[in-house]
Amino acid sequence: MSVEAITITLVVITFIIYTGIGWWSRVKDTSSFYVAGQNVPTVANGAAIAADWMSAASFISMAGLVAFLGYDGTIYLMGWTGGYVLLALLLAPYLRKFGKFTVPDFIGDRFYSSSARAVAAIATIFISLTYISGQMRGVGIVFSRYLQVDIVVGVLIGMAIVGFFALLGGMKGVTWTQAVQYFVIIIAFLIPAFAISAQLTGNPVPQLSFITSDIVDRLSQIQIDLGMTEYMAPFTNLSMLNVFMMTLALMAGTAGLPHVIVRFYTVKSVRAARWSAVWAIIFIGLLYLTAPAVGAFAKYNLIDTIADKPVEEVQDIEWVNKWETTGLLQFDDKNGDGNINYTAGDDNEVMIDGDIIVLSTPEVANLAPFIIALVAAGGLAAALSTASGLLITMTSAVSHDIYFRIFNKTASESQRLRVGRITLLIALLVAAYVGINPPGFAGEVVALAFGLGAASLFPVILLGIFDKRMNKEGAIAGILTGLIFTLFMIGTILSESIFGTEGPLIDSFFGINAQGVGVVGMLLNFIVSFIVSRMTTEPPQEIQELIENVRAPEIDEDAS
Amino acid sequence: MEQKKQLDERQKWYWKKNIRFILGLLVIWAVVAYGGAILFAEPLSNIQLFGVSFAFWIAHQGAIIVFFLLILTYAIRMDRLDREYAKLLKADREG
Numbered sequence: 001m002s003v004e005a006i007t008i009t010l011v012v013i014t015f016i017i018y019t020g021i022g023w024w025s026r027v028k029d030t031s032s033f034y035v036a037g038q039n040v041p042t043v044a045n046g047a048a049i050a051a052d053w054m055s056a057a058s059f060i061s062m063a064g065l066v067a068f069l070g071y072d073g074t075i076y077l078m079g080w081t082g083g084y085v086l087l088a089l090l091l092a093p094y095l096r097k098f099g100k101f102t103v104p105d106f107i108g109d110r111f112y113s114s115s116a117r118a119v120a121a122i123a124t125i126f127i128s129l130t131y132i133s134g135q136m137r138g139v140g141i142v143f144s145r146y147l148q149v150d151i152v153v154g155v156l157i158g159m160a161i162v163g164f165f166a167l168l169g170g171m172k173g174v175t176w177t178q179a180v181q182y183f184v185i186i187i188a189f190l191i192p193a194f195a196i197s198a199q200l201t202g203n204p205v206p207q208l209s210f211i212t213s214d215i216v217d218r219l220s221q222i223q224i225d226l227g228m229t230e231y232m233a234p235f236t237n238l239s240m241l242n243v244f245m246m247t248l249a250l251m252a253g254t255a256g257l258p259h260v261i262v263r264f265y266t267v268k269s270v271r272a273a274r275w276s277a278v279w280a281i282i283f284i285g286l287l288y289l290t291a292p293a294v295g296a297f298a299k300y301n302l303i304d305t306i307a308d309k310p311v312e313e314v315q316d317i318e319w320v321n322k323w324e325t326t327g328l329l330q331f332d333d334k335n336g337d338g339n340i341n342y343t344a345g346d347d348n349e350v351m352i353d354g355d356i357i358v359l360s361t362p363e364v365a366n367l368a369p370f371i372i373a374l375v376a377a378g379g380l381a382a383a384l385s386t387a388s389g390l391l392i393t394m395t396s397a398v399s400h401d402i403y404f405r406i407f408n409k410t411a412s413e414s415q416r417l418r419v420g421r422i423t424l425l426i427a428l429l430v431a432a433y434v435g436i437n438p439p440g441f442a443g444e445v446v447a448l449a450f451g452l453g454a455a456s457l458f459p460v461i462l463l464g465i466f467d468k469r470m471n472k473e474g475a476i477a478g479i480l481t482g483l484i485f486t487l488f489m490i491g492t493i494l495s496e497s498i499f500g501t502e503g504p505l506i507d508s509f510f511g512i513n514a515q516g517v518g519v520v521g522m523l524l525n526f527i528v529s530f531i532v533s534r535m536t537t538e539p540p541q542e543i544q545e546l547i548e549n550v551r552a553p554e555i556d557e558d559a560s
Numbered sequence: 561m562e563q564k565k566q567l568d569e570r571q572k573w574y575w576k577k578n579i580r581f582i583l584g585l586l587v588i589w590a591v592v593a594y595g596g597a598i599l600f601a602e603p604l605s606n607i608q609l610f611g612v613s614f615a616f617w618i619a620h621q622g623a624i625i626v627f628f629l630l631i632l633t634y635a636i637r638m639d640r641l642d643r644e645y646a647k648l649l650k651a652d653r654e655g
Binding site: 066071073074077078081082084085088089090093207210211212213214215216217232233234235240243244247248251271274275277278281282285288289292548551552553554555 | 571574575578582585586589593594597598599601602605609610611612613615616617619620621623624625627628630631632634635638639641642645646
């Protein structure tokens with residue numbers, strides 16, 4: 001069987017499994033639709049959080065990003081894991097104790113205000129929508145590279161699958177499907193990593209051989225020889241200030257992403273919320289401890305294969321040839337000497353897209369076609385699981401927070417479910433459209449999602465729990481300050497790609513780039529909400545009781 | 561009324577303990593991630609850990625392991641605190 005045939009078979013099998021789970025866990029009431037009836041077991045929820053969290057970016061792009069940033073790639077490695085500490089300690093247990101369905105629910109109730117609820121719902125929709133466009137793109141890439149079908153067809157097939165089990169199963173179906181998808185993702189990521197580690201270092205455990213072998217050291221040395229920056233030295237690609245700010249923005253952004261937070265509503269108790277976070281960081285950490293090894297090994301291997309070799313010899317290698325046709329790997333023998341010069345300067349003759357680091361590893365390491373098929377299935381699982389979580393989150397923001405809680409407070413259970421499903425269908429169509437016609441600034445859009453999460457939702461939820469004196473005026477002023485400042489700064493720093501201006505309107509905010517500026521928005525949010533809340537009246541008595549109740553320990557049947 | 565006051569006292573005690581756990585763990589979180597991997601990256605780069613520098617290891621793997629330990633510690637300690645709290649309430653009820 002050809003690689004393509006095996007890939008199609010494997011993808012079809014996994015899709016049948018996902019669909020079967022969607023059918024098995026179909027739901028009839030809103031509680032199951034939004035929060036899976038709040039009885040998802042801890043380990044399953046941890047796996048679902050991990051799959052929900054690890055998107056096409058984590059699976060396909062991150063190891064490549066790290067490979068090209070070297071030390072400074074820590075912004076992704078720490079930034080996308082450290083946020084779970086904030087979630088587990090500062091947000092998850094209290095939001096579960098609060099016990100309602102969505103993030104805008106908490107903000108609306110805690111700040112006794114429909115405007116706060118509406119602002120939070122709009123922020124939720126906006127963040128989720130920007131995020132989902134990247135997922136659909138990932139689906140398209142996998143389909144077009146491995147199945148040789150058109151990207152449009154690929155996106156449509158993916159949407160149909162996601163839509164089917166999300167419409168049918170709501171949060172319950174999505175949670176169980178995601179738990180299964182996690183295992184597809186992690187197996188697909190680990191097997192090629194074990195293989196390339198064994199091949200390069202003789203030690204099959206990449207997480208260990210990463211530090212015990214001398215590959216990273218050799219990579220550092222080769223990069224210096226080629227005139228690039230030293231792989232192991234800090235702050236060669238980004239300034240210390242930017243590494244600091246970007247890491248913090250990604251951490252606080254993680255804790256402020258509504259589709260992640262809502263996961264902690266689905267478990268049965270506060271205790272289970274805390275343990276869900278433990279399982280989540282185990283499952284996520286497994287991939288994140290492997291990714292820096294995959295990045296370094298694959299880059300070493302790649303440079304070793306192509307640098308200073310004759311162009312024709314390299315182009316005869318089968319996988320090089322395949323990736324060259326996708327345009328993600330390009331050679332250009334500028335000086336006509338027949339050799340490939342790979343350098344950091346103008347005489348560089350190689351263009352490598354970071355996305356091929358993970359996707360090409362099985363081919364570079366000469367693994368069986370089955371493994372290549374598995375990686376394709378893993379990439380799809382990563383993109384689809386994140387997309388489905390985002391769809392449910394967007395849907396609940398519209399049908400629950402805006403329709404039911406603001407416009408039609410007497411809506412019946414079945415009315416709300418119907419509005420939920422119609423919204424999901426619309427969100428699906430929008431996501432498909434964005435996936436097929438991605439904005440030219442897809443990368444910037446992700447920075448925006450995290451920056452907005454960090455600057456708007458995270459501080460408000462945090463203050464809502466820990467600052468009893470925080471009132472509606474302070475919260476709304478804070479969210480608006482954070483949102484407007486961050487939107488404005490990202491818009492002006494990245495104006496070249498977003499608005500098509502000639503060059504950026506400003507280079508940076510006192511040295512902080514667009515991906516880190518959300519931290520400043522977050523600080524402004526904290527400061528403004530503090531000052532405004534102290535100058536206005538304190539929250540009413542019943543709200544103070546609500547906070548006491550959210551903080552109080554749960555009388556737990558398991559413990560006694 | 562007396563009982564309600566006692567319950568409030570107990571909850572206050574629980575909350576104070578909780579805040580102390582959180583602050584302690586967040587200090588470690590900040591010191592490792594922002595100190596070890598970023599602010600002190602240059603001095604720590606001179607220390608060797610097997611094939612890589614200590615700073616590099618923290619930045620690429622060590623911090624993630626620490627994050628896991630922090631979350632685990634919090635879950636365990638809060639389980640214990642919940643049990644202590646339940647015990648106190650039981651003692652209060654029985655007088």
